[in-house]
Each structure stands twice: as C-alpha cells, then as structure tokens.
Amino acid sequence: MSTPPPPINQPSSSPTPFSFPPEYSFPPFFTRQTNLTTHHAQLIKWASLVLSYCRYHRIFKLSLSGNGTTTTSERDTTELFFNRKINRRLSLPDIREVIDFLRKDNRAEYVTSSSSFSSTNTSATGMDGTPAAAGGGGGGDIVWIYWRTPEEWAALVESWVDATGQRGSVLTVYELVEGDGTRGTEFHGLDQELLLKALNVLVKRGKAQVFGQEDSLGVKFF
Amino acid sequence: MSRKGVGLAAFDRSRLTSAQYASHGSNLRSSNAAALETQLAVFRSLLQQFAQTHAKDIRSNPTFRAQFARMCAAIGVDPLASSSSSQSSSNAGGSIWAQLLGRSVNDFYFELAVRVVEVCGETRGENGGLIELRKVRERIMRGRMEGASEITEDDILRAVGTLKPLGSAYSIIKVGSKPYIRSVPKELNTDQSAVLEAAQVLGYVSVSMLMANLGWMRARAQTALEDLVGEGMLWVDKQSDEWEYWSPSFMLENYDATGTAG
Numbered sequence: 001m002s003t004p005p006p007p008i009n010q011p012s013s014s015p016t017p018f019s020f021p022p023e024y025s026f027p028p029f030f031t032r033q034t035n036l037t038t039h040h041a042q043l044i045k046w047a048s049l050v051l052s053y054c055r056y057h058r059i060f061k062l063s064l065s066g067n068g069t070t071t072t073s074e075r076d077t078t079e080l081f082f083n084r085k086i087n088r089r090l091s092l093p094d095i096r097e098v099i100d101f102l103r104k105d106n107r108a109e110y111v112t113s114s115s116s117f118s119s120t121n122t123s124a125t126g127m128d129g130t131p132a133a134a135g136g137g138g139g140g141d142i143v144w145i146y147w148r149t150p151e152e153w154a155a156l157v158e159s160w161v162d163a164t165g166q167r168g169s170v171l172t173v174y175e176l177v178e179g180d181g182t183r184g185t186e187f188h189g190l191d192q193e194l195l196l197k198a199l200n201v202l203v204k205r206g207k208a209q210v211f212g213q214e215d216s217l218g219v220k221f222f
Numbered sequence: 223m224s225r226k227g228v229g230l231a232a233f234d235r236s237r238l239t240s241a242q243y244a245s246h247g248s249n250l251r252s253s254n255a256a257a258l259e260t261q262l263a264v265f266r267s268l269l270q271q272f273a274q275t276h277a278k279d280i281r282s283n284p285t286f287r288a289q290f291a292r293m294c295a296a297i298g299v300d301p302l303a304s305s306s307s308s309q310s311s312s313n314a315g316g317s318i319w320a321q322l323l324g325r326s327v328n329d330f331y332f333e334l335a336v337r338v339v340e341v342c343g344e345t346r347g348e349n350g351g352l353i354e355l356r357k358v359r360e361r362i363m364r365g366r367m368e369g370a371s372e373i374t375e376d377d378i379l380r381a382v383g384t385l386k387p388l389g390s391a392y393s394i395i396k397v398g399s400k401p402y403i404r405s406v407p408k409e410l411n412t413d414q415s416a417v418l419e420a421a422q423v424l425g426y427v428s429v430s431m432l433m434a435n436l437g438w439m440r441a442r443a444q445t446a447l448e449d450l451v452g453e454g455m456l457w458v459d460k461q462s463d464e465w466e467y468w469s470p471s472f473m474l475e476n477y478d479a480t481g482t483a484g
Contacts, residue, residue: 026473027426027466028457038454041347088461 030088055147153198334381342405350454351406425472
C-alpha cells in the first residue's frame, strides 16, 4: 500500500569489469562497413556485444545516448559504444541499425514513451550531445534489451512458483522483485515494467492473473 | 649349333624356348615380388610396431607427430592417403595410419579438418574467407578443453591437406611469409597480396602508406584497397585522419594483448 521504498540492494557491480570482446579494440568495428557480408558480420558482433554487456550489468533498458537504466542504478553506458582507448565511437544511426538488428531477433524493443514506471531521469543528451529524440522509425532513446525475453522471464517466474509451491497464492509484484522469497533467483531485482511484461505472457496463457493499481499490483498464479 | 633347322621341328623348338623364357621370367617376377612383399611386410610391421609403441606419443606430442609424418613422407608413404584402391591388403583399406593405429591418428586429422572448416566458416563473414593459419590454430585451441593435447600449425596444414578430395575450396596460400588458409575459391592478384602483406606490419594500411612504401600511384593503391574491401578481406576505419584499412586478423591480436594484461 505504501510506495515502495527506494531499493537498497547494491547494484550488482562485480569486482571484475566486463571484459570486452577482441573486436571492441578493433578500430574499424566502429565504422559501418561497406561490404555487405562484412557488415552483416559486424552487426552480429555488435548485437552479441550489446546483449552480453547488458546481461553482465543487468541492464534492462538501455539509453542509446549513453545512460543505461537498470532498476537499481543509473549506469553510464557510454563505454559500450565509445571506446576511449582507441577514441572510436559508433554513431547513433549505426547504433540504431544494431538495435534494429536485435529487434528483428526479438532481442530489443523501443520503450514507448507512455511508460509510467521508468525512472524520470532519462536525460536526453548523451556525452556526445546528440539529440536523442530522433523520430522516424519508432526510434526513441530508450530501448529494452532482452538478453532474456519476456517469455523467458515468464518461464523463470513460473518455474519458481512451481518449485516453491505457490500456485493458487497471491503475491505482490513488489514481493516478486524485491521480496526475500525471490532472493537468489534471477528475476530478483528485475525491472518492474519488464516483470509485468513477463507476467502478461502468463496471463495470456491463462496461467496468472494480475490485478490492483500501479503501486500495489498483485498477481495470482494458477 | 650348326645352322638353325629348316625342318618343322624348328617351330617346336622356338615355341619351347619362348615358353621357357616366359616361365623363367614369371618365376623371376614372382620371386622378386615375393621378396618385395616380404620387405614391405617387414617394413610395415616395423612401422606398425613403431607406431604402436609410440601411438600415445604420436597422438599427444605434436613434435613427435610431425617427425613421424615427415619420416613417412621421406620414404614415400603418405600416411593419410587412402590405399584402399591399390594393394588390397588384409585390412579393409583406409590410410596407413588408420590401419596402424586403429584410426585414431587418422581420425585426429579428420576431426581437426572439421574444426578448420568450422573456424573458416564462422569467420568468413569477417575476413572474406582468408584467415591466417596461426589464427585458426588459436581459435581451435581456445575451443578445446583443458588438458586436451596440443596441436601445431603443422597438424593444421596436414588437416587442410585431407580436405583436398573435397575440391579446391580449401588451400594454403602464402601472403608475405605467413601461411593463410583460403576457404573461398579465389585468387589474389599481386597488388592485393602486396597490400595484405603490408597490412601485416601495423595491422592496417592507407592509400598514402601504399603510395609511400610501394611507390604506387594513388589510383592503383585505391583500387587494390577497394577490391580487398569488396572481397571482405579488409575493414575500413573512417574515424581516422585518413581512412585506414584494417586486416581482420588484428581483431584477435588485440585480444591477446588485453587478455594477458587483464
């Protein structure tokens, strides 16, 4: 009933930094390749880099202009598309191409502006000062990166519900994300909005029912 | 010993002698063949004995394996070549190594060849089907489990050799001093080879570098570079003062540098 307190668990900043793949220090990797085959290989590499980077830092929503938003922390993700060591940067149009590549694979989705859960701090200008509000092909600045798709998250939640024998019981969404019961599961600390997407998958299958208001959403599993 | 007969008996005699010559010849031939066969059998059994006593070494020790292969080559035995068509011996055919070692060494190379094909296929998009032999080895080694026996470039060369019956798609070419595996049926012209060789030094080349170092005209340098980009064998970096054309094999070089540092 009360608004959830600010999450206190620390961002999962492991001592070892993310190890970038070899191509990250390869200067042409940051230039759109003209040869079609090469370009395709380049896109594949970028796509897998974005996914593994976000998976590593548990980034669910990525700001293309540089500020990634996890549920718990604002992380500066400029480094993902900008290698300071070799001073090479992937341009925004090229980034969008990577995102589109991921979208075709259902591994990314532009966040629609109507979202009410996302933290308000989505500064629209990155380090490079590029205006991020480029319209056109449905391209906002914030993108869901599905290193797990909602379906995959749904499966995780469902198997946890099974394993803990909570079919038929009612849980709050807050409990699922922040509660002690889910500590240690992968979806602990999951972005709430993403969790709702996952729950909706279950709802569609008739496996769950979501009710309540924004602040006190509950879910019942069947 | 006087004049050769004029009579009918002369025909008989010549028939007789030629028959004797023939039988004697066949005797000689068979005894020769028998002698050769014994020699071969002795050699075979010795080779077999050697291979069997050292089978473990051959499989696990790359230097030893290379030496053994070289020894076989020196005495004119291609250990990998199938000998099933000729000399149908008691064994059901297969290469000598297969017969000697119960297929394991032979399989070693075939399995390696499969890995080579996989690596070439995986990386073809990024390198246009031309990959340094050393890179192939590195990638294969990285994919192997801990404790797996080491493989050498020599092994890979031999493995690529086993692919020959499949056509000319896989072959070894030299660029500069370094061996490359080419997995697309395409010939490089001399300018292209020169550019690739130059790119080995720093990892990249540019038009002005080619003009300065090879004494080429701008158009010639430009054409060679664009051709190679068109083949997917070079990557462009447009974020430098002058466009730089990078050899994709440097993607792994950097990996090694940062990998050991970090």
